[in-house]
Amino acid sequence: MEIKGLIGDYESFFADILARLKGLGVDVSGYLMSHLGVRTETVEEYERLREEIKKFCVSYVENEHNGRPISKLLLRESLPLPGGFSVALIELMPPKPGHPYKSGLEHCGIVIGKGLKVFAEKHKAVMTGRQDQGPLCKPYFITFDNGKSVKFYDISLKDVVEKEGHVFVAL
Numbered sequence: 001m002e003i004k005g006l007i008g009d010y011e012s013f014f015a016d017i018l019a020r021l022k023g024l025g026v027d028v029s030g031y032l033m034s035h036l037g038v039r040t041e042t043v044e045e046y047e048r049l050r051e052e053i054k055k056f057c058v059s060y061v062e063n064e065h066n067g068r069p070i071s072k073l074l075l076r077e078s079l080p081l082p083g084g085f086s087v088a089l090i091e092l093m094p095p096k097p098g099h100p101y102k103s104g105l106e107h108c109g110i111v112i113g114k115g116l117k118v119f120a121e122k123h124k125a126v127m128t129g130r131q132d133q134g135p136l137c138k139p140y141f142i143t144f145d146n147g148k149s150v151k152f153y154d155i156s157l158k159d160v161v162e163k164e165g166h167v168f169v170a171l
Helices: 003-007 010-024 043-054 113-122 157-163
Strands: 032-039 057-065 068-080 086-093 104-111 140-143 149-153
Touching: 003 010, 003 043, 010 032, 010 104, 032 149, 032 157, 043 057, 043 068, 043 086, 068 157, 086 104, 086 157, 113 140, 113 149
Parallel strands: 032 086, 104 149
Antiparallel strands: 032 104, 057 068, 068 086, 140 149
């Protein structure tokens, strides 16, 4: 099985995100991708999918966030995406206790860099909000009417995880 069979049609997912951003007047060309976020309906599905995705990875880390494990899986080969983008990190999340949701691609992360606050201010009319995921991770985000989201970071999720002291384990 290929990675698309595990996480879903990431190319169509990202093409839709780009089209929706364009419709809002948000241009992300020239920025780097941080990751793709994939959710599972159950913890059992999360554990099974984590093991399957690992077969395509060079390393991974699993840490606890909001009372549940979350894996960050670094792919052996980056996935090509529409618009000249590519992504090498998959964030895999089981459901939060008491918050069921469907399995599949849920969000993508884009690294804006040091200009994140200026970018967010420029697009404040279309931003849904800002998450507080700890001292090193406070992405702005837009959630679309289909429930999918795009998150904007100053540094990549991989860099956040490493700066928090977590180590990617080689596979």
